[in-house]
Structure formats: structure tokens, C-alpha cells
Amino acid sequence: MDLDDLQRNWDEWGRRDPYWAIISRPDRRGNRWDLDEFLRTGIDEIDALFAWLEELDVGLRRGRALDFGCGVGRLTQALARTFEECDGVDIAPSMIERAHELNRFGDACRYHVNDRDDLKLFDDGVFDLIYSDIVLQHISPEFSANYVREFTRVLAPGGVMVFQLPSHPLPADERTPGLASIADDAYRAEILPVDDALELEAGVIGEIDVRVRNVSTAPWPADRFVNLGNHWRSAGGELLRIDDGRASMGATLQPGDTVQLTLEMQAPTDPGAYLMELDLVLEGVAWFADRGSPTTTIPVRVVPRTTASSRDEPEILPVMEIHGIPRAEVEAMLNARDFSIVAVQETDKAAGWRDYWYVAVKPEGTPRTRRRARDLLRRRSS
Ligand SMILES: C[S@@+](CC[C@H](N)C(=O)[O-])C[C@H]1O[C@@H](n2cnc3c(N)ncnc32)[C@H](O)[C@@H]1O
Known part of the structure; x- marks a missing residue:
């Protein structure tokens, strides 16, 4: 799907059944999510994220956070409890409209519709945390790769990015994820x-x-x-x-x-x-x-x-496409930018796919100052 179709698709989900389109529990389809229960899933997820990052000892700063593909702000609102500022970005106007309605943090939490394949709306190096869950998996790799590259640009030196992204479809004999299986x-x-x-x-x-x-x-x-x-x-x-x-x-x-x-x-x-x-x-x-x-x-x-x-516009029946980028390519992209890959952990968000969480930290300083520091270190030790 190109970005125009992707936007129409997700905008339609946002109008029809936004909470189910985000957390697709079969028994909540048809606008059957209780809002508090739905938002609670975001708080639990972000609390687990903080605990994990603490364990990984990444030195997370709580200045400004980006929630990429924020939907109605389930995770942005949970991040805004402890970050000074949060930005949520989504391609679907209907999702962002709902996110504004649900915002409890005033100007400290800003939402943006972005229908481009980049994050030009942000300057370089402005975020301490970039988080993206169950988003990149719905985007064709030619676009999602660019978003990941953009994450590396808008992240501040020493900042942390955490994103979920499938790698490749599982062979048929490995397709037995616990949740999905039936006898x-x-x-x-x-x-x-x-x-x-x-x-x-x-x-x-x-x-x-x-x-x-x-x-x-x-x-x-x-x-x-x-x-x-x-x-x-x-x-x-x-x-x-x-x-x-x-x-x-x-x-x-x-x-x-x-x-x-x-x-x-x-x-x-x-x-x-x-x-x-x-x-x-x-x-x-x-x-x-x-x-x-x-x-x-x-x-x-x-x-x-x-x-x-x-x-009128042609009608659309929204779908949920799943895409991925091979793990080796994701790691190569991060390595090429000198990021430290702190963790790559298997997850099971995309049924039928090998799927990972990536945690990476941006190096402090520019490549030039880093090179100078390395040279200095070498001279000192010789
Ligand atoms: C399954 S929902 C997840 C929402 C949110 N991350 C959460 O977990 O609560 C996927 C979201 O990604 C958004 N999305 C899809 N493609 C996007 C793109 N190219 N740029 C930004 N958001 C996108 C959709 O509009 C939708 O709101």
C-alpha cells in the first residue's frame, strides 16, 4: 500500500472501530472496548517498558518523547505521566482527532497528523525517547525503513529508541503462536x-x-x-x-x-x-x-x-497488512549510524512472523567528535 492508501485505510479504522483496530482482542470487536480498560493496557505497557529500560541501564532521560504511530494516544498518554513533553504522530486524522479528545496533559502532549514518509516536522536530535509499537508492522518496508532512519536523526545524542518490527514470515511448521492456536x-x-x-x-x-x-x-x-x-x-x-x-x-x-x-x-x-x-x-x-x-x-x-x-471517494473496507524488514538489515542500518544495539528481543505481536523489539542508543556527540575522542584515547594508550 502506498501512503495515500495507508492513510485512507487507517483513517477508516479510526472512524469505524479505533480501539479494536489498535488492540484487536476478538471479544472487543465492534466498539466493545471499555475506554478505561483500553487505556490501562497503555499504562501497563509503558510501566513494563520503563522497568525493562532500567534493567538494561540505558540512562533514560525524561525530557521529550516521541510515540510514532500513536493512534488515539494510548501509549502517548502513558508516557506523558513522566516525560516533560510528548509528541504523538499518526497518519490517520480520525485517530489524531480522538487522541486530542483523550488528551489529559494539555500542551505538554502534542499530536500531529503526518502523511509523509519522513519526520521532517521535527528537527534533528530533539527526542530523549522514541517509542513505536504495532505500527511499523503495518507499513511497507520501503517506507518503514525510512521512518527508522528518521528515528536515528530526530533522536538526541544519548537518547533511546525502542521499536517493534517483524523480520520475516515464519515457515508453516513454526506457525503455532500460543494465542492463535486451535486444536x-x-x-x-x-x-x-x-x-x-x-x-x-x-x-x-x-x-x-x-x-x-x-x-x-x-x-x-x-x-x-x-x-x-x-x-x-x-x-x-x-x-x-x-x-x-x-x-x-x-x-x-x-x-x-x-x-x-x-x-x-x-x-x-x-x-x-x-x-x-x-x-x-x-x-x-x-x-x-x-x-x-x-x-x-x-x-x-x-x-x-x-x-x-x-x-464520492470510493468506499474502503479497511485491512491490516503485515510487513517486515529482515533483522540483519535493521541492525546494519543502526550499526552504520554507530548506534549501540542494547537489546533485540523476540515478541509475538505479528502472528505468523518472526518479530522483534529493538532497543538502541544514539552515540553521544557527532561522528567527528567521536573520531577525535577515539584518536585521543589511542594516542594516550600508545
Ligand atoms: C495498531 S495501531 C497502534 C497505535 C499505537 N501505537 C498503540 O499501540 O496504541 C497502528 C497505528 O499506526 C498508524 N500508522 C499506520 N501507518 C502509519 C504511518 N505511515 N505513519 C504514522 N502512523 C501510521 C495507524 O494510523 C494506527 O493508528
Whole structure:
């Protein structure tokens, strides 16, 4: 996705379901997060960060902090409890609007919409801490690499940056993250759409009611990412788009249980005859069809848009893409700038990916003064 699409995508999440788009607990989908509980997750995360940095003995100063990809300010607000000043940056105007509403620290906490692939809005060397969690993973590497380079520029000498970033997708046999896993024999569903054919206008977001039954011998627990989803195929069966709509079960489905879901999906932009294939997915792990479960396909006629809305912006159904940069490249980028990489720790934020926290400290002084100091040291010791 380029940055325009990324902005439209996240702006839409910010309008539809901002807290769930940030902390995607399956049972909180559909604006079901309690705000205090949601903000508490930010406080807990930042308290754990401070404890970790203390342990790493990085000498964190509490002047100015940057929260990159701040969303509604869940983490910025938690940082603002102990930093003199905080800046939250996000690409989505809707997220930043909500962040302003939730700001409890007045001018000490500033929020900015930034739709560029750089951080030119900040001067060199102004932050004591840069923090970014569950953000870079949603950005194509050609842009995220530049943000990381920009972090190294806007961080103050002696400042600390901590960011989370996936490295590479895990091979299929390693894709068993604890949270995401379900029993091997749980991949069996019966999928019964209420309508057996559909007509949609090109590019619009449509809805279809679908009954889903767990015909396996094991439950689909509510805290696992088991969703109903759809693919688009040509009338001849060729796969055109694998990822489109998603609807979550909302509750644990025991063997034999049935639930009725409303799946939102987006019609192809070109009119014509299509097939919509419905399947279940354990996010980041597998489509049920790949484990032998039958899918259900219905014909869809896509007709030209006729409504007044056809002159508006095209509708979008927001998605969550996952991207990464290989660890070796990230480390090389930091090493090339003389940063001390204090820790690289595995995490599990991006299901199906090898995923890391990086903690790095910017060297004190300019490369020239550092070189001079090194020469001096060498002369003294010779
Ligand atoms: C999953 S949310 C995380 C929000 C926040 N870091 C938190 O943990 O509470 C991802 C955020 O990254 C933002 N984002 C995505 N691409 C971005 C970009 N290129 N620049 C700045 N923010 C971006 C999205 O708008 C969204 O608010």
C-alpha cells in the first residue's frame, strides 16, 4: 500500500472501530472496548517498558518523547505521566482527532497528523525517547525503513529508541503462536449464506448474512482469531483477491454450535460476473480450506454504480497488512549510524512472523567528535 492508501485505510479504522483496530482482542470487536480498560493496557505497557529500560541501564532521560504511530494516544498518554513533553504522530486524522479528545496533559502532549514518509516536522536530535509499537508492522518496508532512519536523526545524542518490527514470515511448521492456536481437528466448518446469489454495485461495501457451524470436535475459543472471511474469484474460478471481508465469531463456538454473522465485503471495482468464496481463517495461521474444510461459493453479479455516491471517494473496507524488514538489515542500518544495539528481543505481536523489539542508543556527540575522542584515547594508550 502506498501512503495515500495507508492513510485512507487507517483513517477508516479510526472512524469505524479505533480501539479494536489498535488492540484487536476478538471479544472487543465492534466498539466493545471499555475506554478505561483500553487505556490501562497503555499504562501497563509503558510501566513494563520503563522497568525493562532500567534493567538494561540505558540512562533514560525524561525530557521529550516521541510515540510514532500513536493512534488515539494510548501509549502517548502513558508516557506523558513522566516525560516533560510528548509528541504523538499518526497518519490517520480520525485517530489524531480522538487522541486530542483523550488528551489529559494539555500542551505538554502534542499530536500531529503526518502523511509523509519522513519526520521532517521535527528537527534533528530533539527526542530523549522514541517509542513505536504495532505500527511499523503495518507499513511497507520501503517506507518503514525510512521512518527508522528518521528515528536515528530526530533522536538526541544519548537518547533511546525502542521499536517493534517483524523480520520475516515464519515457515508453516513454526506457525503455532500460543494465542492463535486451535486444536488440529478444530478446522471443520459448515458455512451457510442466507442468500444463494448476490448483486452488488461495483466497488461498494456490501453485506451478507452467513450461518457458521462448528462441525469439528473441538471448540473455537473466543480469544483466538477465528474469523469468517471471503475471497473473490472470476466466474471461471481464478483467484482474484484472497483477503477481503472479516467477521469474528464474537464468542466461543463449541462443537455443534451455530452462529449467524454479518460479513462486510467489498465488491470488485469492475462490473461483471464473479464468485465469492466463503471460508474461515485462523488469522496468521491458516485458512480452514487449507486444512481440509469445505468452503461455500456463491455467484455475484457486479453492476455499474448508479447511486449518487458514485461521485464520492470510493468506499474502503479497511485491512491490516503485515510487513517486515529482515533483522540483519535493521541492525546494519543502526550499526552504520554507530548506534549501540542494547537489546533485540523476540515478541509475538505479528502472528505468523518472526518479530522483534529493538532497543538502541544514539552515540553521544557527532561522528567527528567521536573520531577525535577515539584518536585521543589511542594516542594516550600508545
Ligand atoms: C495498531 S495501531 C497502534 C497505535 C499505537 N501505537 C498503540 O499501540 O496504541 C497502528 C497505528 O499506526 C498508524 N500508522 C499506520 N501507518 C502509519 C504511518 N505511515 N505513519 C504514522 N502512523 C501510521 C495507524 O494510523 C494506527 O493508528
